[in-house]
Amino acid sequence: MRKLLPLLSAVCMAVVLGPTAVGQPSAPPKPAGSGWRVVDGQVAWTSAKPMSGDAAVEFWSDGKLLGRARSSRDGRTFSLPGKALGDLGKVEVRAGGRRLDAPDPKFRANQAPAALPPLLPKGVADPGTPGPYQTVTGEYALDPVRLPGLDGPIEMQAVVVAPRNAPGNRPLVLFLHGRHGSCYNPNNPADQPFTWPCPAGTLMVPSYRGYLQTQQLLASQGYDTVSVSADAINALDFQAEDGGAQARSSLVRLHLAHWADWAGAGRASAPQIVRDAPVADMSKVLLVGHSRGGEGVNQAALDSLAPPPFDSGYSGPVRWTIRGNVFIAPTIFGQNPTPDVPSVTFLPACDGDVSNLQGQQYIDSTRGVSRGKALHSALYIAGANHNFFNVEWTPGESAAPSVDDYFPGDTPNPLCDPGQPARLTAAQQRAVGATYVAAAAHLFVDHELRVQPLLDGSGVRAPSADPARVLSHALGGDRTPVVVPDQSTKITGSGKLCDEINAATACLAGADQYKSPHTVSFTAAPTEAGRSAVDVRWSAAGTAAVIEPPRPVWLLGEQSLALRVIVPENSTGTSFEVAATDGSGRRTKLGKVTLNGLPGADRTMSYWAQEVRVPVPPVLQVAKLELVPSTTSGEAWLLDAHGWRPGLPDPDPAKLTRVDLGRVTAPEGDSGSKNYQVPVTVTGDAGGVLKLFRSDSTGRTWTEEALTLAPGQHTVDLSTTVVGNTRWSANYLVGAEIKAAKGTVVGSYQGGVLVTNDDPAPTITVTPTSSVAAGGALTWHVTLSEAADADIFVFGPFVAPATGPELSTTDVDPAWLRSWGIDPQPSRPLSTLSQLVLDGRIAAGAVSGDVVLQTVATGGQGADKHVALHVGAYPQELPLDTVLTGTVTAK
Incomplete structure (x- = not known):
């Protein structure tokens, strides 16, 4: 059984954790609850309930990412094996950008959000319209499989929806859901074991049935569809350093291998529902992944083009061609998109799970990696949350318990809180999902160019998704790079180079730095090359920003110059003229663009780049690009500029x-x-x-x-x-x-x-008692028998002292209590706060340190008060299990 020791921040000192220990003996049991603890010899944070969402739990300090935490089997305990956390008083626990361990102070009070943008003009095609075919639905369940790194059987179960009596072989669309609960008790909503196989009396959560509406739409249009179950991976991916991406890829490829068999000589042995469906055309496969399923299908596309050189769980031949990916509110922990497979990424503006909208990196992180022929589209969907794309994750409709993932928080959000007018209903959100998944299928699989303007930043809509506001921008599609800002870009006038990942030269400052999906970091490194933009700030109309790429760029036959531009949330009327100057100094005015900021409020990622275009002549050389503001003051950020022409080239995957x-x-x-x-x-x-x-x-x-x-x-x-x-x-x-x-x-x-480590730990002794006048610091001295190469901690919870009265919350430093979300009022004994722990440290190389508790002055009033701590030590090779006592005298 895993045993826990509480561990919270030091009270009156900087606490610097040494590298965390790995695989050390368990400690004596202490009171349970949420907060910092030692778990199996590792410093860890424990949540009050299992974290079954898709976003990775991350540890941050001083605005810097320390790393993505590893989960324990219980889904509550998270640690960073082999990494030092530093001052625990500064460490924050986040998931998808939102604070988990305490109220988040970084967001400002809400200003009145801007109105939703008007509906875009109708596109020439509406892929949300049902097709001519009746559909057939059924399920199959094959023998479970084993995947490397996961300790349990992996189900091979799926639901199929296909066109009835459609002629010929039909394209195949495969869906993979994300990380959600794995099991539930239909007779007890509170019983949702996050384990696999499901215990007796519980059922598997049918997440794989959550996309039936989209499957039925696609099947009516002539596509075979299959949605596969990944509950076992959800329950077991805590063992995987990559969050289960490789395992999900293997699951997808195992299913595709069966479909390849069933499309050929193995059709007679196919499940009945597969034989009822048209034969799948395995040269036309679209993958759709939701949340961690998005990262899984991206990995499957990569593994299909460049098979993994190790045992991944599937090593057979690749008998299929992935024509495109659709990522629904996806994770992308590795920021490793497959650059030569076209993609569409859904970014729900009210995502309460993967709330930093990190899926933007499926677009941004493809820039410059390969030939740039594959189109990569981002769809910013106002009013959509994370869960409602899947009916089995939707309250009131799902078989298992489910929630609206958008968290209300301490500050009301007039855009995203449940019930707000700007929020989409679950039915509206599923209509958006179905319509735009179908758009990707028609464009990437069937090359229906009438659908392309819905996805590529052209600014049109599909009426089937009304009343949703869906904005798009894109990279790739054989666009010609004109400005891709980096250190080689010369910028003068009202512009300057800024960085997405660099605190010293950040594009966005203060609370705004947390409000853009373009600035999601990859590692704990303080910088990342190649992620820059042009910050244009002006205080007078006509103050141009002049941007000079390292060499002149020819646009030959392009129709427009497409710019991805961020403007402040809730702003209106940001306007500027765009002009180009060639190598001979000849200046050409290209046009004027006007942008309104996206509606934004507390915890919205509304600093997102909108695509705007200006026309260009058939032949144009760009040696300098000018942005000339028309308004008297303002700010905007240019992410990049590309030459654009209609059409969609073959992705032509390179041998990367x-x-x-x-x-x-x-x-x-x-x-x-x-x-x-x-x-x-x-x-x-x-x-x-x-x-x-x-x-x-x-x-x-x-x-x-x-x-x-x-x-x-x-x-x-x-x-x-x-x-x-x-x-x-x-x-x-x-x-x-x-x-x-x-x-x-x-x-x-x-x-x-x-x-x-292969050396014995030193012995440790602690002065057991301390006494101080009110306003002083109770101090217990800690001594080691010899110095160590890592920090050592003495820590423990407050327990009721043998004699009273007990020290209370109004007798100690109120700032310390508030830093952990505890209000000193009303006054109550410290031992009643199970989450409160006091600790002290001996720094690496030192042989002594102190545990300190700062008290507040009482003016000589009242009786003496007492306190007791039940302390242990970390690392746990140091045997310590004792009670420290202290007395605070009133005079």
Whole structure:
């Protein structure tokens, strides 16, 4: 049984955690509850209830990402193995950008949001209109399979909806749901075990049945559809460092392999519903993934083009062609999109799960990686939440208990709170989902260009999705890069270069930095190259920003210049003229654009780039691009500018080099030093460039560099030197992460060297009593028998003292209590607060430290008061289980 020790921040000192220990003995049981604890020898945060959502739980400090936490089997406990957390008083626990461990102070009070934008003009095609075919529906369940890294059987279950009597072979659309509960008790809504297989008396959550409306629409239009179950992966992916992306890819490819069999010689042995459906055309496959299912189908597309070089659970032949992906409110922890497979990404403006809308990186992170022929579209959907695209995640309609994921929070949100007029109903939201999934199918699978303007930033709508406001922008589709801001871009006038990932040169400051999906970070590194924009700020009309790319760009036959521009939320009438100057100094006015900010409020990601276009002549050279404001003051951010023409080229996938990282374990040793290599597997001969991020032994300091692979290069030197000694230290991870930059794709993006401690821990002693006058600091002195190479903590909860009266919340530092969400009033004994823990530390290299509790002055009034702490030590090799007592005298 897993046993827990509470661990919260120090009271009156900076607490710096050393590297967390891995796989150490369990501690004596202490009171349960939410908060910081030691779990199986690792510093961890425990939530009050299981976290079954899709967003990764992340630890942050001082505005910097420390890392994505690993979940325990119970779905409540999260840790960062091998990484130091630092001052726990500054550590924040987040998921999808929202604060989990305390009220979030970063958001300002709501201003009145702007009105929703008007409905866009109708497009020439409406893919939400049902087709001519009747449909047939049924399910299949095959023998379970085993997948590497997951400890349990994985179900092979799916629901099929297909056209009845449609002629010929039909395209196949496969759906994969995201991370949701796995089991439920139909007789007890509170009983929802997050485990697999489901215990007796419970049923599996039928998430895979949640897209039937979309499946029926597609089937009526002539598509075979199948939605597969992933409940086992949801229950078991806490074991996977990548959040289960590789496992979900393997599940998808296993199903596709069966469909390939059933389309050929194995059709006679196919399940009845498959034989009732038209034969699937496996050269025309569209994948649709919701939330973590989005990351799973992206990985499946990558693995289909560049198979993984390790055992992933499916190693058979690839007998299908992925024509496109649809990502519904997706995660993208690895920020490793498949650049040569077209995609559409849904970004629900009221997503309360993956609330930072990180799926934007399926568009942004493809820029410059490959040939740029595949279209990558983003759809910003006003009023949509995360869950309602799936009927089995919708309250009042689902078989298992479900919720509206948008969290009301402490500040009312006039845009997204349930029941607000700007919110879409569940039925409206599913209509949006069905319509735009069908749009992707018609465009990517059947090349119906009439549908393209719905997805590529052309500014039209599909009436079947009314009254939803759906805005689009896009990259790829063979657009010609004109301005892609970076350090080589010369900017003068009212513009300057800013960075999406760099606190010193950030494009957005203050609370606004948390309100853009374009600024979601990849690693804990403080910077990331290639993620810049042009910040245009002016205080007088006509003050131009002049942007000069590193070399002049010719536009030959393009129809428009497409710009992706962010303007402040709720702003109106931001307007500027666009002009181009060629290499000879000839200036051409291209047109005027006007933008209104997206409606925004507390916890909305409304700093999102809108696409605007200005016409260009048939032949134009751009040596300089000018943005000339028409308004008297304002600010806007230009993400990029591309030449655009109608049409959609073949994606023409390139033979990109695939790179995968691994992890190796290294004993520390007692002396000397030894080099260890981070395992790197390079598949393919084309070479390319990666962004390489590496951490130090604490996991808190990261560096970035460009890693260039020469053509034919298959080895990479990522060495780490491990120095041995005889002083105790926690296990630590020297981490490495990679991201594609040019000519590459990334499979496993995480790796490193895990260094294991092999030295005995020092002994520890604590002065058991302390006494101080009110207003002073109770201090218990802690001593080690010898210094250690990692921080050591003494900590514990308050317990009722043997004698009273007890120290209360109004007797201690109120700022400390409030930092943990505790109001000192009304006054109550400290031992009644189960989440409250006091701790102190001995810094690495030191032999002593203190546990300190600051009290407040009482003016000499009242009786003496008493306090008691039941303390233990971290790391848990240090045996300590004692009660500390203190007395605060009134005079």
